Amino acid sequence: MNISIIGSGYVGLVTGSCLAELGNKVTCADSNNKKIAGLKKGIIPIYEPGLEELVANNVKRKRLSFTSSIKEAVRGTEVIFIAVGTPPLDNGEADLTGIENVARNIAVNLPAGRQGMTGYRLIVEKSTVPVETGEWVKRTISTYIKRKVKFDVASNPEFLREGSAINDFMHPDRIVIGVESKKARDILVNLYKPLNAPLVVTNIKSAELIKHASNAFLATKISFINAISRICDRVGADVEEVAKGMGLDKRIGRYFLNAGLGYGGSCFPKDLDAFITICEKLGYNFELLKSVKEINEGQKSFILKKLKDSLWIIKDKTISVLGLSFKPDTDDIRNAPSLDIIKALQEEGARVKVYDPQAMKKAKEVLEKVKFCKDPYEACKGSDCLLIVTEWNEFKELDFVKAKRLLKRPLIIDGRNIYEPGSLEKLGFTYIGVGNG
Numbered sequence: 178m179n180i181s182i183i184g185s186g187y188v189g190l191v192t193g194s195c196l197a198e199l200g201n202k203v204t205c206a207d208s209n210n211k212k213i214a215g216l217k218k219g220i221i222p223i224y225e226p227g228l229e230e231l232v233a234n235n236v237k238r239k240r241l242s243f244t245s246s247i248k249e250a251v252r253g254t255e256v257i258f259i260a261v262g263t264p265p266l267d268n269g270e271a272d273l274t275g276i277e278n279v280a281r282n283i284a285v286n287l288p289a290g291r292q293g294m295t296g297y298r299l300i301v302e303k304s305t306v307p308v309e310t311g312e313w314v315k316r317t318i319s320t321y322i323k324r325k326v327k328f329d330v331a332s333n334p335e336f337l338r339e340g341s342a343i344n345d346f347m348h349p350d351r352i353v354i355g356v357e358s359k360k361a362r363d364i365l366v367n368l369y370k371p372l373n374a375p376l377v378v379t380n381i382k383s384a385e386l387i388k389h390a391s392n393a394f395l396a397t398k399i400s401f402i403n404a405i406s407r408i409c410d411r412v413g414a415d416v417e418e419v420a421k422g423m424g425l426d427k428r429i430g431r432y433f434l435n436a437g438l439g440y441g442g443s444c445f446p447k448d449l450d451a452f453i454t455i456c457e458k459l460g461y462n463f464e465l466l467k468s469v470k471e472i473n474e475g476q477k478s479f480i481l482k483k484l485k486d487s488l489w490i491i492k493d494k495t496i497s498v499l500g501l502s503f504k505p506d507t508d509d510i511r512n513a514p515s516l517d518i519i520k521a522l523q524e525e526g527a528r529v530k531v532y533d534p535q536a537m538k539k540a541k542e543v544l545e546k547v548k549f550c551k552d553p554y555e556a557c558k559g560s561d562c563l564l565i566v567t568e569w570n571e572f573k574e575l576d577f578v579k580a581k582r583l584l585k586r587p588l589i590i591d592g593r594n595i596y597e598p599g600s601l602e603k604l605g606f607t608y609i610g611v612g613n614g
Contacts, residue, residue: 178368180204181250182258183279185212185243187223187342187443187509188303188335189260194228195346197235199371205243206250216243224508224535227343247279248286251298256364257283258333259314260303269450271307280314284321287328298328299364302381303335305388305448307455311355311381329361332381334388339442340506351375355384389455392448393466398433399440400472406436406612407479416612417594436612438514438566438592439476441503446470446512477517480564480592483609485525487588488561492526495585497560499553500567500593501533501540508535510543514592515566519544532556534571557583568593577604 178201182193185207193205207213212222219236221229235241244250251257261275280300287298300318302311315330322328332355337345352369354376356362362378369376377387406416416436424431440446449470456463488494503513510516513536519529523546530548533540537549550556553572557563557580565572573595581587581604589601591610601608 178202178256178364179254180256180258180368181206181254182260182303183207183247183250183283184259184261184275184304185209185216186260186262187225187339188337189258190216190221190223190232191225191228191337191342191346192258192260192303192335194231194235194241195343196368197238197241198231198347201240201368203235203241204250204254205241206247207243207245210245213243213245224506225342226340226506231343247282251283251286252288255297256299256301256368258301258303259283260335263304263306263447263451265447265450269454271305271447271451273306273310273313276302276304276306276310276314277317280317281321284318285323287322287324287326296326297360298326299361300328300330301365302330302332302385305334305392305444305451306332306385307451308382308385308389310385329356329358330381331356331361331365332384333365334384336388336391339509340504347372349374351377353377353379353384353387355379355381357381389448389452392445393452393469395433396440396445396449396473397465397469399435399445400469400476402434402436403439403476403479403611404472409436409612414612419612435594437476437568437594438480438518438611439473441512441514442509443511446473477514477521480590480611481518481521484562484564484590487590487607487609491522493528494561495528495530495559496522497556497563497584498522498529498531499533499556499563499565499572500569501531502536502567505567505569506535508539510536510539513567515540516543518564518566519547523547530556530560533567534569554579554583559583559585561585562588562590564590565592565595568595577601577606581605 180196180201181204182189183206185205193203197203259279261279263271266272311330311332334353352374354365409416420434423429424434453463453466501510501515522529530550532550532553587606589606589608594610598608
């Protein structure tokens with residue numbers, strides 16, 4: 178198929194390159210001229226394992242191209258995906274300005290049928306949007322469309338995890354399609370047929386809700402196990418064993434039952450706030466999700482208290498923070514716990530040294546008065562505490578004999594429970610994790 182993707186961020190770029198890999202001809206558009214110029218030169222604006230090679234391969238095969246012109250992108254394409262950002266507003270709502278702008282621009286630039294095409298277009302929501310957004314997209318296009326072009330609007334929410342986005346696209350748990358017509362259904366079913374994945378075909382509103390409901394439930398699992406970790410600390414239980422015992426129940430499952438510093442990133446915090454706001458507008462007070470958010474925010478204070486209890490006085494201490502991205506295998510620091518923790522440490526008068534395998538460049542744009550180190554060992558040198566914030570594999574393989582020699586005192590606060598306490602204690606470390614007494 179001939180496909181255009183409007184928005185070339187995390188979702189749009191991965192979606193476009195993966196659809197090209199499936200044999201489609203894809204044009205990715207973005208209003209950021211600098212980003213598009215870079216992509217044309219093979220410069221990928223984000224870190225995602227395997228993405229650079231995937232983009233290069235499909236550009237070489239002339240299945241993937243880039244443009245800053247929506248007019249150019251939609252010309253001659255049958256399916257148009259909207260994958261622009263929906264950042265949060267101060268009141269928790271999703272900012273749909275980008276969605277409206279793109280819908281309007283698509284409308285005024287839709288060409289009449291030519292070159293053997295019927296003139297029919299399918300416009301697909303890929304961005305995470307509040308329920309009923311599809312209706313507004315359809316209304317906007319109908320208002321601004323200049324030519325007699327038949328079109329449908331559909332919803333096809335993404336479920337890509339940063340760090341494993343390509344695998345998630347190519348081997349999805351399910352594909353959700355929200356449609357209003359048989360034609361739209363047939364196009365999307367055929368588009369995704371090569372993936373041989375379970376299909377959930379429903380109406381647009383249900384598809385929109387599936388995305389928010391899914392992320393809200395996963396956030397709830399994370400906050401639940403973090404709440405359990407606090408109880409474990411009080412009674413001397415081990416949250417890892419508790420999670421294992423819970424997760425073996427097939428009704429519960431082990432995924433997303435990892436105690437730690439809580440969730441971050443661009444999806445869970447934004448989507449949870451948006452869903453809470455959506456429900457309030459519909460007259461329902463979703464108190465459970467408000468508690469999920471409160472527990473997640475409190476988890477950072479929980480870790481900081483452990484650090485204070487271990488060091489007594491924070492002022493003038495040097496704290497080494499390993500991990501800046503909100504999760505491993507990404508350079509994304511949006512809503513990353515590291516940012517709030519570093520700010521809190523600085524407010525207490527601590528000197529902070531940091532290291533992250535991929536997120537240093539972006540962190541330098543937002544962090545001040547911290548020392549950015551070339552590797553974990555430079556971060557350890559002369560520090561009073563080693564604080565693990567992101568569970569990168571590189572940190573799991575540290576030379577602890579070397580790290581102990583470099584640290585001013587052998588104290589590790591493990592905010593992700595990536596180490597085995599007994600092994601480190603045998604080496605002479607004071608080890609403090611989350612929910613292990």
